[in-house]
Structure formats: structure tokens, C-alpha cells
Amino acid sequence: MAHAGIKTVILLSFVLAVGFLLIILSCALWANWLPLLVALTFVLAPLPNAVFASCGGDEFSAEYEGSGRIDLGRFITAIVVVSGFALPLVLAHSEIIHPGACAMSIVGGSLVYGTILAYSAAFKQEDSEFD
Amino acid sequence: MSLPRSNYDPRRVCLNPFPNLNLGKHRRTMGIYLAGGLFALGNWIFLDAAILSAHAHSPYGEPQIPPPVHVTFVDWVPGICSLLGMLIISLIDKDRVRGEEGFGDSRAVWQARLLLFIGFALMAGGLAGSATVLALKYVLPDYTEQFTYYGYANVVQNVALMLSAVVLWFSQSTSSEYEYHLSI
Numbered sequence: 001m002a003h004a005g006i007k008t009v010i011l012l013s014f015v016l017a018v019g020f021l022l023i024i025l026s027c028a029l030w031a032n033w034l035p036l037l038v039a040l041t042f043v044l045a046p047l048p049n050a051v052f053a054s055c056g057g058d059e060f061s062a063e064y065e066g067s068g069r070i071d072l073g074r075f076i077t078a079i080v081v082v083s084g085f086a087l088p089l090v091l092a093h094s095e096i097i098h099p100g101a102c103a104m105s106i107v108g109g110s111l112v113y114g115t116i117l118a119y120s121a122a123f124k125q126e127d128s129e130f131d
Numbered sequence: 132m133s134l135p136r137s138n139y140d141p142r143r144v145c146l147n148p149f150p151n152l153n154l155g156k157h158r159r160t161m162g163i164y165l166a167g168g169l170f171a172l173g174n175w176i177f178l179d180a181a182i183l184s185a186h187a188h189s190p191y192g193e194p195q196i197p198p199p200v201h202v203t204f205v206d207w208v209p210g211i212c213s214l215l216g217m218l219i220i221s222l223i224d225k226d227r228v229r230g231e232e233g234f235g236d237s238r239a240v241w242q243a244r245l246l247l248f249i250g251f252a253l254m255a256g257g258l259a260g261s262a263t264v265l266a267l268k269y270v271l272p273d274y275t276e277q278f279t280y281y282g283y284a285n286v287v288q289n290v291a292l293m294l295s296a297v298v299l300w301f302s303q304s305t306s307s308e309y310e311y312h313l314s315i
Contacts, residue, residue, distance in 0.1 A: 071163050071303065078167025086175035094183040 008122060016115040022108030026101040034097055035105035041084035042113040046120065048076035084109050162302020166295045170217075173291025177210055180284035200278050205268065206285055209260035213292040216253030220296050223247055225304050254293050261289040 023039045052073030085106060092102035184202035228243050265282030 071159075074160060074163045075167040075170070075299070078164040079171040082168045082171035083175065086171065086179075090175060090179040090182055093179055094186045096182075096186065 012115050012119055015111055019108045019111030019115065022104045022111065026097075026104035026108065030098045030101050032097050032101065034091055035088055035101055038084055038088055038105045038109040039112065041080060041087065042109045042116070045077060045080045045084065045113055046116055048073040048080070081113065084113065159302050162298050166299035166302065169291045169295035169298065173288040173295065174210070176284045176291070177206075177288035180281040181206070184281060198278070200268070200272075200274060200281070202281050206264055206281065209257040209264060209285060210288050210292070211257075212253050212260060213257030213289045216250045216255075216257060217292055217296045217299075219246060219250035219253065221299060223250070225300075254289075254296060258286075258289045258293060261285040 020039060023035060026035045027033045052069045088097065088102040088105045088109075091097045092099050181202045184198075187198040187201065223243055223246055228240070228247055261282075265279075265286055269279040269282035
């Protein structure tokens with residue numbers, strides 16, 4: 001988008017880098033690489049919506065058909081996002097990873113996912129201008 | 132003294148009307164995200180118990196005694212039942228169950244209702260089974276809180292799965308409800 005400009009992109013990329021840094025630090029500081037799964041989960045989180053969005057057809061047919069495929073995509077997205085938050089908590093609860101690593105990976109993961117959300121929202125606005 | 136009657140609705144039942152949650156077209160989306168979140172939350176709580184059991188410590192204060200109880204396959208059965216029930220409920224065509232006259236044959240409606248019944252029976256069976264496991268395996272033998280947590284996690288999982296199925300059902304039938312109002 002034209003007005004948001006290059007500053008938004010730079011800011012988002014910085015936030016993304018900080019998120020990944022936190023996740024990798026949470027692994028490296030305690031020499032336990034299980035929290036890296038959190039990064040994988042949050043990177044995969046927008047994938048179901050992206051895959052199923054093209055299956056749904058246009059808005060009018062989706063309205064009447066019930067758009068089960070889009071619903072499935074959203075359901076899987078919610079599952080993946082909650083899994084991303086739950087995984088480090090579960091690992092910390094059973095003392096496989098350090099609580100500090102848990103907190104760092106959750107913060108890092110939410111930064112990564114927030115970046116993805118903000119980025120896709122910025123792009124969606126650009127799309128709707130042409131509609 | 133008199134209350135304002137500007138938004139008086141003669142169809143209302145309660146003295147204080149329910150807050151009109153008008154999320155509009157996003158209601159379906161929000162409901163489905165909520166259902167997915169509940170689904171994942173329930174399953175993760177149970178997985179937490181399972182992982183905790185696999186890495187279990189001895190009871191507090193007695194380091195030489197091994198943990199007396201573990202999460203075994205019995206604990207997984209109620210969750211699997213609930214999962215199957217949720218799958219069956221989600222797979223049913225919701226227009227079939229309502230069974231309008233002159234729409235489709237009655238045999239299909241009957242089959243859909245039977246399937247729906249089986250699905251809900253599986254979910255209720257899962258819930259009851261989790262309560263049974265909690266009572267028989269964890270509460271009656273008088274384990275400490277550290278171990279009864281496995282049973283409570285199982286119950287929470289099944290409750291969350293049931294809530295998820297209900298939320299999914301309602302949020303998916305909102306659009307047909309809209310058509311229903313239109314037809315009246």
C-alpha cells in the first residue's frame with residue numbers, strides 16, 4: 001500500500017527478526033532445541049487459510065453453499081495457533097524446557113504471528129481497493 | 132418513572148432482554164475460530180497430562196518411590212470417542228436433520244437423525260467415560276493432587292471437545308437461520 005510505505009515494511013521485518021531471535025535464543029540459551037517447533041507452528045499457521053481461501057469460490061456462492069472448506073481452513077488455523085501457544089507451556093509444565101525458554105518462545109512466537117497477521121492485513125487493504 | 136419503550140420487542144420473554152450480540156457477518160467466522168481454539172485447548176490439556184505422566188516424578192517428599200499411576204491407553208479412550216462423535220456431527224448435512232416436508236425423502240432424514248444421535252451419543256459417552264476414569268482410576272485409590280490432575284485433564288478435554296462441537300454447530304447453522312427468517 002502506498003501510504004503505509006516502506007517504513008511499515010521495515011518495522012515489520014524488524015519485529016519478525018526480533019521474534020525469531022527470541023525463539024532461537026530460547027533454544028540456544030538452555031541448549032534444548034524443542035522450542036524451535038514453536039517457530040515452525042506459527043509460520044505454518046496462515047497456511048490453511050491460504051490454501052482453503054481459493055477453494056471457496058466467490059462470496060455469493062460461498063454464502064449459500066455454507067463454504068465448508070473455508071470453515072475447515074479457519075478451524076485448522078485456530079488449532080495451529082492455539083497449539084503454538086500451548087506447546088511451550090506444556091513442555092515447561094513437564095520440565096522438559098526451562099520456564100524462561102517457555103516465556104521467550106511464546107513472546108517470540110506471538111511476535112512472528114503478529115507480524116504475519118499485520119502484513120497480510122496491509123496487503124488485503126491493497127487488494128480491496130481494486131474491487 | 133416509565134421506562135423508555137423505544138426498543139420494545141413484543142416477542143421478548145425475559146424482563147431484561149438478552150444483550151443483542153450483533154457480530155453480524157463475522158459471527159460465523161468468530162464461532163469457527165472459537166471452536167478450533169477450544170478443540171486445540173482441550174486436546175493440549177490432555178496431552179499435557181500425558182507428557183507429564185511420561186516424565187513423571189516420584190510423589191513429593193518421597194524420592195525413592197516410583198510414581199504410582201501413569202496415563203495409559205484407558206485414558207485415551209474417552210477422548211477418542213469424543214473425537215469420533217465430533218467428526219460424525221460435523222459431517223452431517225444440517226439441512227437434512229431439520230427434515231422439511233416435501234424436501235428430500237424421509238428415509239434420508241431418518242438416517243441423518245440416526246447418525247446425529249450416534250454422534251451425540253459418542254460425545255456424551257466420551258464425557259461420561261472421562262468422568263468414570265477420573266473416579267475409578269484416580270479419585271477412589273486416593274492419589275495425591277499431582278496424579279488426580281491426569282483425570283481432571285481428561286474431563287476438561289472432553290468438555291472442551293463437546294463445547295467445540297456445539298459452537299461449531301451453531302456457528303455453521305447461522306446462515307441457514309438467516310434464510311429461515313427470510314422464508315417467514
